Amino acid sequence: MQEFIWLLPTLPLLGFLSLAITGGSLPKRAVAAIGAGSIGAAFLVAALIAVEFLNAGEEVFVYQAWVWMSVGSFSPGFTFYLDGLSLVMMLIITGVGFLIHLYSTGFMFDDPSYSRFFSYMNLFVAAMLMLVLADNLVLLYLGWEGVGLCSYLLIGFWYENPANGYAARKAFVVTRVGDTSMAIGLFLLFRELGTLNIQDLMIAAQSEWQIGTGMAVACSLLLLGGAVGKSAQLPLQAWLPDAMAGPTPISALIHAATMVTAGVYLIARTHILFELAPSVQLLVAWVGLATLLMAGFTAMTQHDIKRILAYSTISQIGYMFLGLGVGAWSASVFHLMTHAFFKALLFLAAGTVIYSLHHEHDIFKMGGKRKQLPIAFASFMIGSLALAAFPFTSGYFSKDEILLAAYATGGPGVWLWAGGVLGAFLTGIYSFRLVFVVFFGASHGHHDEKEKTGFSMATPLFILMLLSLLGGWIQIPVESVFNHGQAHEEHHVSALIHGIMIAVPLVGIAVSYLFFFSGALSVEKLMSYKFSKILHRFWFSGWAMDALYKHLLINPFMWLARLNRNDFFDALYNSVIAISRSAHGLVAKTQTGYLGWYLISMAAGLTAVLAVGVYL
């Protein structure tokens, strides 16, 4: 079955092609069948491959479809590489992807561009699979850019509104900055090591570079640039909140479950390179920590239900980066998976809420919806518990592992751990703030609404609820990828640390309860202090990163562009024209028409020529 691995990207691609070529002329049921069916089929194939892979003792499998381009020593191919890591990734992508597609068949049913939506979605899944299955960095880059493109297309899906177009372009351009850094990284790797095949690269890097070599640091820094862009980490996180302009299932699939984790995947895939550059690896951890705190604080202040979830996504990916930074590779991938479950669940549930409330995004205009929207309420409850790492939900296991690993590294690890714990506290607050505000308390308007969930929308929610609750018990087969044959090391820490890590999310939830449910503490009171107002405004704007970019990059560029709209060089050549024209005018003035004048000038010329002839 493994030799059918090429079917994985091909099936969604075929779905995309058939939808794109028919161009919306198919009936909606057929579109749904092709759109969701192709992903479903891909998931089946992936599942069969997984069974065989696990039965065969987790042996690495490589399948080459054809050589892409062969120029001298540079010959990347359309080659798929299957190991534990790519297996987990492809199962998440096809599995969660299929659930979201299924949900979308109901959610998007009224949209006139139904077919266009599914064609983009299928293309996205194809590109994402290409990304995780690639055995060389060029093919990975193809998938990398491909998902970026689909993300752009889907954010700008409702193109009539220029704001959506702006958000889409912002997402594409900001991630492109990271992509360019990554591309330069590829050039550098090829120049230094002569190949871009990932496994060969890792072997060559290990044998040629000492730990901490400048070249290893440079390469891993450049790759980190790419990862930071795609995974919306500091300083390139600004695009993700705006990306919520797209339809909600897209936020679930691309901006929560799969694409944004591509950066995590990239670092995990090239972890040997990062191990060779410990300073960069530590930087990864700090980037993750800074991002998760920043996003956590910001999430507490947002009103838009999807923006809250977006910031929580940034924050959770921050945890994954933190894990990568402290060398907890498998824990990070584990958190990636559990996050995919519960964040997809939260987004889809948010979609149901928004859908039922006529595209209302502001959580303070909702309230008391737990009776009206029971499925959404259940989903949110479970999803938020997992997100807040409530004990024995899926999020608890993965986050626990990351924080323990951070604590175990010692040195700066304790600070990283402490920051992570603070982040967990924030997570507890903002996730339950959302739950309490939307589903409890007084109801605002929308009294007569019924929950709009058909079979196709309810089923994925139920499955994801199950996975969010129980996903922590899944064992992912990535140990052989990361530990290079060594046994998995257990982190032994004191019970106090364990206790803190269990208690902190609960405290966060409790604080949230006091503020937003019981009313024992009041936000208004808190906001009456000037200092907290400023802090609120600062957090609300996403730590003013947008303004920073606007003043630092966008405005100077726009100013420069506007200044030189007419191309300086054109003016240069026009000045040549002007000079020759005025010189011509000058010469024309000597053309008086008077014979005497001509004679005099001729005589003067003659004398001058003679003088030259005689005296030189």
Added chain:
Amino acid sequence: MSLLFYLAAFVAVISTVAVILQTNVVHALIYLILSLLSVAVIFYVLGSPFAAVLEAIVYAGAIMVLFLFVIMMLNLGQHTRDQEKKWLSLKGWILPCLLAGVLLFQLVSVLSSYDQNMAPETVGVLEVSALLFGPYVLAVELASILLLAGLISAYHLAKK
């Protein structure tokens, strides 16, 4: 003989100066004829009798008569003479004379380094004609074509 040369040269220069200073056209023309004739004398002195004769007949004779005809046709009277006087202001002379002075100075300074004497023998009509209708026959043809062209264009221009 050299005395004759210097005498003729003196006459030629004086009469030429008179030509360019005259206000009466007919007088100027007479002075010009005088100048041409003295140049013809110089030609003779320098051993070119054929050229001297042609100078007298063609230049001083034919060409100047042409001028005379034209002047008569134009019938420039007293009015023109007054105008000439007005035009010949001192101011108009300064720049041309300056330029001409420079030019003459250049010419003289080049020529004065050249101190060879002229050969005394005479080159007569025979030698000139032998060359003219021998190696330079093409030049004669060209000259005839030039004259023909001059004839035709003069006829065309002077026609009403």
Added chain:
Amino acid sequence: MILLSLISVLFVGGLIAWASESVDANYPKVVALIAIIIELAIVVLLLLQDAGDGGWVASIDAPWIPRFGISFYLAADGLSVLMIALTAFLGLIAVGSAWAEITERTGFFYFNLLWTLAGVIGVFTALDLFLFFFFWEVMLIPMYLIIAIWGHENKSYAAMKFFIFTQVSGMLMLIAIVMMAYLHFVEFGQLSFNYQDLLSVSVANPLQFWIMLGFFIGFATKLPSVPFHAWLPDAHSQAPTAGSVILAGVLLKTGAYGLIRFAIPLFPEASAQFAPFAMGLAAFSILYCAKVAFAQSDIKRLIAYTSVSHMGFVTLGIYAWNEQALQGAIMTMLAHGLSAAALFMLAGGLQHRIHTRNMNEMGGFWVHAPRMAVVTMFFSIAALGMPGLGNFVGEFLALLGAFQANTYATVASAFGLILASVYSLWVIQKVFQGGFSDSRFEVSKLRDLDRREMCYFALMMFGLIWMGLYPQPFLNLAEPVLASLLASTQSATMAATLTTGAGL
């Protein structure tokens, strides 16, 4: 013989097209189409030929003006064949795009079109430098006429500018060519314009540098590279669509071809010394023109500036002078030929429909012209270097190779990828997204692409996807040529690199 027929088919076709106008105004385009189809058939024949001595697939060498060492020497190798195939293909596309647009003086138009193509093919095959210059001029003058007669509102200015720029730079090149012939005379006792002969001329260094500069300016103006690019935006915005297609698709490539074939192999040491500067210029071209492109509101000017920006990658690749970079440059030439031509056709199509090129008056066209929107989206995305399409293969290889030769210029050029995404997406946003305001245009005027248009866009899309996913056939064609070029210049280049330390 096959090369002679390649050129003469177009020459004769042009004459017949002109003559046939007197019978019926619709005949010229049919004649032109037939000529191009015959041309394509010959190209296919050429592709089937086996390479002979020295990798030349076909050649013809006849004395022309033996007294001055000028011969009628045409030859084609893999590189030429690729370029000829591109020319013939875009010729077909150009005839297609002119089909409905050109209604006045059709005979003379197709005459000019075919003669330009003939000149281009001559440039791609001539191996006698005098003959090369002759064809260089043959492609220039009909192009001038195309812009000057069938152009838009400011056509005579644009045509004149185009002509003066290319002519002045062409004259510099002519001086350099004559100098080379003269140096051959000094060294071997007879004049020769033959490429193979001139390769063996050894030129002392300061002189070599100046002659090389003559060639460089000639080619860089055509390419074009900053600061010689000022003619291009005007020429493109004023030219009729078919003119833009030929100009962007093929004519610009003659400059790059000239650099690969003549400027560098003839003067390897001088070029190696010049390379850091040329690569810096290329990087500047890429960034500068991308920035200027973004500021344009005239859609054709915008695309024209992006062309300059993309051709910067070609210059960068050529002056890196290693296998990956050169293959990248060639792939970029091919892919950009298709993508830029397609974008110009789309812009021309828009102008034909709504009679404006000002993007500020557009917006929300997706609703009424979805096919057009999708096609534009495809080619914009190709232009910004999306992997899986031809432009990516070219630009990636060019950068990959250039990185080995010059780190700084390559890193700077790589930022062009970001700017490319900025302006490409801006076009999509301005024209197709946003709300549609029907006060400015009647909706009926905004027809979607018809069957004929879809047909040739589909052809070009297919070409780009093929180049993007399986570029190996193209790479294989150019590979032996590049190998021999690299081998012949390697020793000289190495020496110069060592002395000037141009390695970084």
Added chain:
Amino acid sequence: METIPTEHGLILAGILFVLGFIGVLTRRNIVFVLMSLEIMLNASGLAFIVAAARWGHAEGQIMFLMILTLAAAEVAVGLGLIIQMYRKFQTVDISVLSEMNG
């Protein structure tokens, strides 16, 4: 008989030429201008004769003949032009003819 230095003949030719030159430059009456031109042509003829006398050759005289022919043709055309000009403008002032200013 005593000989004459060549330079004296040439200097005479130069003086006559320069005089004609001054005439051309100063006079506004076109008849005078034409006459001054004749002086200049004649002066150059003189220079040829002087050269012929220096070498004892006949070629100088032949050149003089050519100049003579040229002068004849020039005068014929020039006078024709003067007549035409007088008919058109009723004047012989060359300053009137300034239509070709740039």
